[in-house]
Amino acid sequence: xxxxxxxxxxxxxxxxxxxxxxxxxxxxxxxxxxxxxxxxxxxxxxxxxxxxxxxxxxxxxxxxxxxxxxxxxxxxxxxxxxxxxxxxxxxxxxxxxxxxxxxxxxxxxxxxxxxxxxxxxxxxxxxxxxxxxxxxxxxxxxxxxxxxxxxxxxxxxxxxxxxxxxxxxxxxxxxxxxxxxxxxxxxxxxxxxxxxxxxxxxxxxxxxxxxxxxxxxxxxxxxxxxxxxxxxxxxxxxxxxxxxxxxxxxxxxxxxxxxxxxxxxxxxxxxxxxxxxxxxxxxxx
Numbered sequence: 001x002x003x004x005x006x007x008x009x010x011x012x013x014x015x016x017x018x019x020x021x022x023x024x025x026x027x028x029x030x031x032x033x034x035x036x037x038x039x040x041x042x043x044x045x046x047x048x049x050x051x052x053x054x055x056x057x058x059x060x061x062x063x064x065x066x067x068x069x070x071x072x073x074x075x076x077x078x079x080x081x082x083x084x085x086x087x088x089x090x091x092x093x094x095x096x097x098x099x100x101x102x103x104x105x106x107x108x109x110x111x112x113x114x115x116x117x118x119x120x121x122x123x124x125x126x127x128x129x130x131x132x133x134x135x136x137x138x139x140x141x142x143x144x145x146x147x148x149x150x151x152x153x154x155x156x157x158x159x160x161x162x163x164x165x166x167x168x169x170x171x172x173x174x175x176x177x178x179x180x181x182x183x184x185x186x187x188x189x190x191x192x193x194x195x196x197x198x199x200x201x202x203x204x205x206x207x208x209x210x211x212x213x214x215x216x217x218x219x220x221x222x223x224x225x226x227x228x229x230x231x232x233x234x235x236x237x238x239x240x241x242x243x244x245x246x247x248x249x250x251x252x253x254x255x256x257x258x259x260x261x262x263x264x265x266x267x268x269x270x271x272x273x274x275x276x277x278x279x280x281x282x283x284x285x
Contacts, residue, residue: 003046003048003057004047004054005020006021006045007044007073008043010041011041011195014028014034015027016045027054028055030055030056033057033059039056040065040070041070041206042073042151042196043072043073045058046060063103064103066098068155069154069155069194070208071153071206074104074152075104075105075152076147076151077095077104077152078147078152078153079107079108080155080160080162081110081156082110082111082160083115083116087118090268090271093272094214094217094272097217097227097272098217101219107143107147108126108128109132110132111165112161113131113133114135114136122265126230130142135161140165143165144169149202149203151205152205152206153206162207166207169205170199215279216272224273225243225245228265228269234261235252235253237255238252238253245266245269
């Protein structure tokens with residue numbers, strides 16, 4: 001039978017919705033395909049009809065992928081922070097590293113600005129930063145402008161307002177909006193699936209469930225510095241060209257702490273470096 005190509009726009013358990021030139025197809029994946037590859041929303045796939053259903057025959061090569069959120073072939077990742085729950089900048093920096101490694105543009109979005117603002121100047125030159133309020137509409141158009149003509153996804157903790165931001169961008173209450181658990185100030189998970197939503201003819205946004213923990217992307221710890229451009233700019237003045245900005249003497253990055261290098265970003269760099277180093281030790285023990 002003739003095959004079709006399309007893009008997975010929704011995944012619920014083992015059932016996939018694929019957008020093709022001929023409309024939406026509800027599909028299952030062949031066991032041999034699922035056995036080799038974790039199929040992601042955003043994947044471009046080849047389908048074949050079998051009786052009254054469609055089956056995913058193969059997954060086409062990916063441009064990139066992210067893990068938590070699980071999504072493939074995206075251009076921009078909106079990393080959403082808010083005053084409540086307390087912003088997790090370590091999580092944000094891990095996502096930024098993951099994005100840069102995969103060739104995805106990270107954008108830091110401070111939501112709920114109607115409640116409280118935040119000094120995000122340490123991210124100047126690291127990635128675009130947008131301050132907005134999905135509730136009041138402030139800054140939403142600036143977010144829309146950054147993702148226009150692209151496929152973007154949202155990442156961040158639960159209850160930072162990702163679904164509210166998607167609704168504001170869509171100008172329609174499409175997604176369920178959750179609330180904070182009062183005692184522990186943690187978010188209630190309202191997004192239980194991953195889905196691509198259209199924001200016009202050539203703009204798409206991926207709504208994903210929130211999370212509060214993320215392992216750093218798998219890489220040798222010595223490579224981490226390559227994804228901290230704000231610190232790497234000083235490496236030419238380090239004594240050693242291979243300086244990792246951790247324990248080496250005469251490190252220019254450490255010399256510029258608080259004077260061009262954010263102390264907070266550097267502390268989080270060390271935390272991610274330690275995590276990667278520990279993972280490598282455990283791998284070969």
